[in-house]
Amino acid sequence: xxxxxAAFARGPALVTFVTAGDGPTSAILDALVExxxxxxxxxxxxxxxxxxxxxxxxxxxxxxxxxxxTADIFHIAADFRARHxxxxxxxxxxxxxxxxxxxxxxxxxxxxxxxDGAICxxxxxxxxxxxxxQLRAAGVSLIRLATPTxxxxxLPTILKDTSGFLxxxxxxxxxxxxxxxxxxxxxxxxxxxxxTDIPIVVGFGVRTPEQAGAIAKVADGVVxxxxxxxxxxxxGANAAGPIRDYTRALADAVHSARNG
Amino acid sequence: MNDxxxxxxxxxxxxxxxxxFGGRYVAETLMPLVLELEAExxxxxxxxxxxxxxxxxxxxxxxxxxPLYFAPRLTEELGGAQVWFKRxxxxxxxxxxxxxxxxxxxxxxxxxxxxxxxETGAGQHGVATATVAARFGLPxxxxxGAKDVERQAPNVFRMKLLGAEVIPVTSGANTLKDxxxxxxxxxxxxxxxxxxxxGTAAGPxxxxxxxxxxxxxxxxxxxxxxxxxxxxxxDLLVAAIGGGSNAIGLFHPFLDDPxxxxxxxxxxxxxxxxxxxxxxxxxxxxxxxxxxxxxxxDEDGQIxxxxxxxxxxxxxxxxxxxxxxxxxxxxxxxxxxxxEALSAFQLLCRTEGIIPALEPAHAIAAxxxxxxxxxxxxxxxxxxCGRGDKDIFTVAEALGAQI
Numbered sequence: 001x002x003x004x005x006a007a008f009a010r011g012p013a014l015v016t017f018v019t020a021g022d023g024p025t026s027a028i029l030d031a032l033v034e035x036x037x038x039x040x041x042x043x044x045x046x047x048x049x050x051x052x053x054x055x056x057x058x059x060x061x062x063x064x065x066x067x068x069x070t071a072d073i074f075h076i077a078a079d080f081r082a083r084h085x086x087x088x089x090x091x092x093x094x095x096x097x098x099x100x101x102x103x104x105x106x107x108x109x110x111x112x113x114x115x116d117g118a119i120c121x122x123x124x125x126x127x128x129x130x131x132x133x134q135l136r137a138a139g140v141s142l143i144r145l146a147t148p149t150x151x152x153x154x155l156p157t158i159l160k161d162t163s164g165f166l167x168x169x170x171x172x173x174x175x176x177x178x179x180x181x182x183x184x185x186x187x188x189x190x191x192x193x194x195x196t197d198i199p200i201v202v203g204f205g206v207r208t209p210e211q212a213g214a215i216a217k218v219a220d221g222v223v224x225x226x227x228x229x230x231x232x233x234x235x236g237a238n239a240a241g242p243i244r245d246y247t248r249a250l251a252d253a254v255h256s257a258r259n260g
Numbered sequence: 261m262n263d264x265x266x267x268x269x270x271x272x273x274x275x276x277x278x279x280x281f282g283g284r285y286v287a288e289t290l291m292p293l294v295l296e297l298e299a300e301x302x303x304x305x306x307x308x309x310x311x312x313x314x315x316x317x318x319x320x321x322x323x324x325x326x327p328l329y330f331a332p333r334l335t336e337e338l339g340g341a342q343v344w345f346k347r348x349x350x351x352x353x354x355x356x357x358x359x360x361x362x363x364x365x366x367x368x369x370x371x372x373x374x375x376x377x378x379e380t381g382a383g384q385h386g387v388a389t390a391t392v393a394a395r396f397g398l399p400x401x402x403x404x405g406a407k408d409v410e411r412q413a414p415n416v417f418r419m420k421l422l423g424a425e426v427i428p429v430t431s432g433a434n435t436l437k438d439x440x441x442x443x444x445x446x447x448x449x450x451x452x453x454x455x456x457x458x459g460t461a462a463g464p465x466x467x468x469x470x471x472x473x474x475x476x477x478x479x480x481x482x483x484x485x486x487x488x489x490x491x492x493x494x495d496l497l498v499a500a501i502g503g504g505s506n507a508i509g510l511f512h513p514f515l516d517d518p519x520x521x522x523x524x525x526x527x528x529x530x531x532x533x534x535x536x537x538x539x540x541x542x543x544x545x546x547x548x549x550x551x552x553x554x555x556x557x558d559e560d561g562q563i564x565x566x567x568x569x570x571x572x573x574x575x576x577x578x579x580x581x582x583x584x585x586x587x588x589x590x591x592x593x594x595x596x597x598x599x600e601a602l603s604a605f606q607l608l609c610r611t612e613g614i615i616p617a618l619e620p621a622h623a624i625a626a627x628x629x630x631x632x633x634x635x636x637x638x639x640x641x642x643x644x645c646g647r648g649d650k651d652i653f654t655v656a657e658a659l660g661a662q663i
Contacts, residue, residue, distance in 0.1 A: 050549070100561030
């Protein structure tokens with residue numbers, strides 16, 4: 001059983017996003033686990049994060065400003081894997097940093113560091129040859145995104161060769177902005193579930209335990225990112241404590257939705 | 261030469277690739293729209309009514325064809341090849357940008373879009389977009405780096421006069437690439453009603469192709485005018501390159517004329533060993549803003565900040581077709597520094613009574629270097645893609661003059 005399978009077998013999963021190199025990342029990752037996260041998305045900072053809203057843009061710039069290199073991110077991931085053998089880690093970022101040394105290099109580094117999957121925001125299925133084959137060969141899931149604009153005709157293209165989970169972007173827009181209506185999320189998840197057996201995880205615009213709990217009733221997982229990155233911005237070197245507490249509130253809401 | 265294609269004018273392929281370059285590297289939210297745009301563009305290309313409306317607007321609204329002008333005093337001063345200019349600075353709004361904007365707004369209307377967005381660097385594309393938005397009565401939002409808002413104040417005011425909302429972008433380096441990021445963020449949130457008029461021959465497929473096609477009117481006219489005036493084709497075409505739309509517009513109709521050499525001129529800023537904007541000379545292939553192309557970047561793929569005195573060339577990438585044309589060797593590329601461009605700017609003012617924009621001043625600087633090495637029978641045709649009114653404050657500052 002893969003780490004993803006195990007994480008989603010327990011019921012609705014809390015997926016948490018933080019940017020690598022923004023604040024004391026290893027302590028923050030431990031705090032996410034202590035708080036009860038099921039899956040971690042570790043953001044790879046990029047100079048031009050064009051799908052991200054102000055909070056994560058700022059996190060990217062703080063990380064790069066602190067001198068974060070790609071090699072540092074793989075060190076963080078490998079160290080995390082040594083401390084936490086069970087928690088799945090997904091690298092999330094943009095195509096240029098992921099492919100710049102060649103896709104085989106990136107896939108190999110992921111494998112060595114115990115990274116379970118990658119989300120490449122600006123690599124749609126049409127450009128899969130730039131990264132997908134190498135990741136799959138290394139046993140790393142390329143996690144695709146579905147959006148409110150993904151109609152029935154497009155879904156098979158998105159679902160082909162994807163694994164781990166499917167990330168449903170609940171709002172047509174950037175990260176950290178307005179939340180989609182719960183009704184539209186429920187409808188979209190039902191549509192996706194009819195087309196695939198892999199877990200459906202909902203993200204974009206989810207900030208509070210209440211929102212996360214409500215979505216967890218209809219989806220296999222829910223992603224919270226910008227709200228956590230804002231805590232890092234606020235608390236800096238002391239972010240681990242507040243991150244742990246907020247994650248616990250989110251996890252309680254998501255996990256209690258199992259029985260709801 | 262065996263592995264060169266029979267024609268240099270058949271790309272992109274059906275996936276939007278020029279060799280290894282181009283493509284559609286966009287967020288999934290945008291993919292359906294990008295595919296729809298491609299389908300609509302295919303239909304428009306085959307629709308005589310679309311072509312007729314485009315041609316009519318170019319003739320009566322833009323003022324095409326633009327003249328092909330022989331520059332006698334510049335030629336004499338340089339003492340070599342004859343220098344001719346394609347006068348796209350005489351277009352309505354003062355640059356070649358309007359050609360593309362007319363085409364794209366007609367596409368937007370065909371697709372039922374009711375809101376226009378664009379990014380701009382020098383402000384020429386922003387002005388051209390605001391112009392066609394006003395002409396067709398659509399609301400228009402222009403994203404512009406805060407640094408460019410400052411150094412291109414006259415164009416900001418022009419856009420506002422034309423009814424556009426100008427949003428200064430304060431992320432990243434506050435220049436063109438950051439304005440493009442912000443326009444993409446707007447687009448992804450407003451895909452249902454918004455058309456993004458990209459200003460250069462870059463971005464996700466089909467933009468590099470359709471911008472090239474709309475700008476190719478420059479090269480088609482120049483080819484016909486040159487044949488009519490001199491009975492032959494030019495020996496060398498020269499054009500400045502930021503994203504590369506004026507250059508590809510001039511070059512493309514000549515690509516299969518083996519006797520016509522071509523030279524693209526990038527901005528070397530303070531020098532190639534310092535801050536510059538020459539992606540081909542100083543970059544390597546990567547992925548940004550929807551396409552794979554040469555980019556200024558570090559070893560981790562983080563995008564570098566470009567520098568040029570010309571806001572229109574101040575971009576760390578280049579259109580993907582240029583990357584391909586460089587790799588296959590059909591077009592030569594060189595670069596020109598801020599100082600050389602300023603000198604060429606003054607040279608054209610003094611010899612021909614034409615104040616060029618700082619963008620084509622780069623092309624003129626390259627002409628000034630190469631013309632003396634060519635015979636007096638040789639013909640150079642350079643694209644004078646914009647006029648310099650917008651740049652007089654920048655030039656005054658660089659020359660230490662008070663206005």
